[in-house]
Amino acid sequence: MNLRYALLLGTGFAFGAVAGPQFGPLLAQHSPFGTALAQDVEQNASDAKPGAKNDHDETYRLLTLFGDVFEQVRAGYVSPVTDRELINNALNGMLTGLDPHSSYMTAKQFADMQVQTSGQFGGLGLEVTSDAGLIKVMTPMDGTPAQHAGLKTGDYIIGINGKSLEGIDLSDAVDRMRGQPGTKITLSIKRQGKDKPFDVTMTREIIHIQVIRSALYGKTAYIRVASFDEDTESGLRKAFEALKKQAGGKLDGLILDLRNNPGGLLNQAVAVCDDFITSGAVVSTRARNPRDSQRMDAHGTDITDGLPVVVLINEGSASASEIVAGALQDHHRSITLGVRSFGKGSVQTLIPLSGDNGAIRLTTARYYTPSGRSIQGLGIVPDIKVRETREDDSKYMLREGDLAHIIKNEGGTQTPPQPRTDLPPIAKTIPDAPPANWPAFDLSKPSTDFQLQEGLKVIAAMSGHPMPAEAPDSSAKGGKQPDQQGPSTDSAPHTTH
Incomplete structure (x- = not known):
């Protein structure tokens, strides 16, 4: 250590x-x-x-x-x-009182996290956090019971199987949601904008963490990155090469989907930036001790060879995904489409404690985009704003700025970013919300994904090739990628289950 x-x-x-x-x-x-x-x-x-x-x-x-x-x-x-209960509570209070992303993990919680990051575990596929004593959904994972049940970022879980969660801490709530695969569980949900809570019944499954999913829409490559784990960059590169081969060696462009990506490993975010940016700064971090601060530059090769790139983001895009979106945006290497991201501009380090005493997750640095801006509490503002639905529910969405005692946005450039002048003409014609007759979003039907469809239009316009009337409804596919402990930008304190 x-x-x-x-x-x-x-x-x-x-x-x-x-x-x-x-x-x-x-x-x-x-x-x-x-x-x-x-x-x-x-x-x-x-x-x-x-x-x-x-x-x-x-x-x-x-x-x-x-x-x-x-x-x-x-x-x-x-x-x-017990004395251990009191000390554990004191340690947790010491850390969670600093900022929303520092926390103490007991030996059991640390072991549970290691099981989760091994690539599969039993549960519902939710990332949750504690917000003013309530359990709040951060991200429903792709293809999991939680996502299929329609749970959304910002939902509050107020009960489990008819029993209130009032006064229950995060770890206890997560323990109650876990269980044997195949067993049913009912969550009571309070959603902003709805007058009454409602119940959602799901069946627990073995959750396979599938980091990379990909599909080919005409000649446009689509790659979804669900989180930044130790094999994310290699998985992305393999997926792109496979799609290029499937397209006969010629692609029109790439859509990189970072929506609801809660973050992960800093080095993997930098490695992904290397796949698109050949030189210059990618991200810089500034720690309390200047000796621990660093700047990371790109030394890669553009795997697309200059093809148009559209990055999709939303309020669930946090941390490492914001590093990638911000770097590609600052270098004008991509066009960012969607809604403002989460706004987590800090880096956490996982520090195992000796004597089987668990671990702490400690905020150790702030990070800054290549232009020197801090997105802490602010997020990445897309180049083209496009909502998922007609309803403007941004005021109900959970972001960093909504959390208690967040760290300050400081140390970065205070000059507002200049409006981009290199956007294609189609950018001015993209509507910011679906039309009235747009179908409800269905994960298995890309044609219902309005943000994706608008991204495909942008790629088609930039490549000079016509776009099909709509993307075919075929499932994105890909392989499972494992997770890793260590320095990260992970949006703790949250728990995956």
Whole structure:
């Protein structure tokens, strides 16, 4: 483990090891770090620069307060609680109180996450987060029971099998939604814009994480990227080559679909940018310590050889998907179509803790697009705005700016981006919403996907070739890609199940 992360771990345990006359010995018994860390704090105090003594005195007072509260709860709470429960709650509160994406995972939660990232698990196919004590849907995964049932980003899950989730934390709620494949579950849903909650009954399945899905519409390649896992870039490249071969070696362009992509690994986002951008900055990250800040440049080869590219985004496009959309937009390598993205401009690092004590997910940097802008709380604004439905439900959509205590948008250029002058003439004719008679969206029928259909029109116009009346209703296909732990832009704290 990186020494910096090890010291961070040590500081966290030190808070408990010296807090109060009773709490200190208690932690020393339960933690192998207790005595050593208490001595470390004493050493830090003795080595402190002149003028720092008051800071250490205040730290000791706060640690004593923590110990006093611990003892009061331990002794007087209405039901017996274990020391581990109290410490786990304290650690989680320490991290979730910083920003919406930092969190503590117990050993069980960490193990569950590792099972999820292995590529398949039992459940409904939802990514959820905690929002003001409520369970909120971030993303329904492609081809899962949740997506087939019509759950949407921003839905609140208020009950499971007739029992309220009021007062239930995120991990407990997720545990209740998991179960044996083939068993039924009923979720009570509150949706913004609807007066009354409604129930949705689904059957749990083994969820196969299918990162890359692809299809050929005429001579236009379509590739959907559901998340950024360790094999995303290689999967995208293979899918493109297969579609090119299927088209007889000649394509008109590519639609890269990043809608409802919640993010993933930073290095994979950079690698995907390398497939379209040959030189220049892709993304820069700025950490608390300038030595940990970095700029990542493109050193790739354009796999399309300059073909027109349209990137589809929506309010569920977050983090790593925003890095890709922002880089291609800043380099004028693509035309972005859809609605404003989620707006998560931070990077998290997953730090396993020693002694089978789980892990923490810690926000360690902000990121910036090639032009130096931060999209934190703002999102990527599409070049061509196109809604999925006629109803303008943007006010009901969950975005970063709607979450509690988000980190500030700072450090980036404050100059508003200039309107693009290189958009094709068809951009001015694209409607921002479907016509009144447009059919309801059906995942199995691309002809009902209005944003996709408008993207195909843009590709056809840029390539100079006519477009079919509508894309054929054939399922997109592709292979499963595994996930990975490590530095990422993943939109935590959220849980997949």
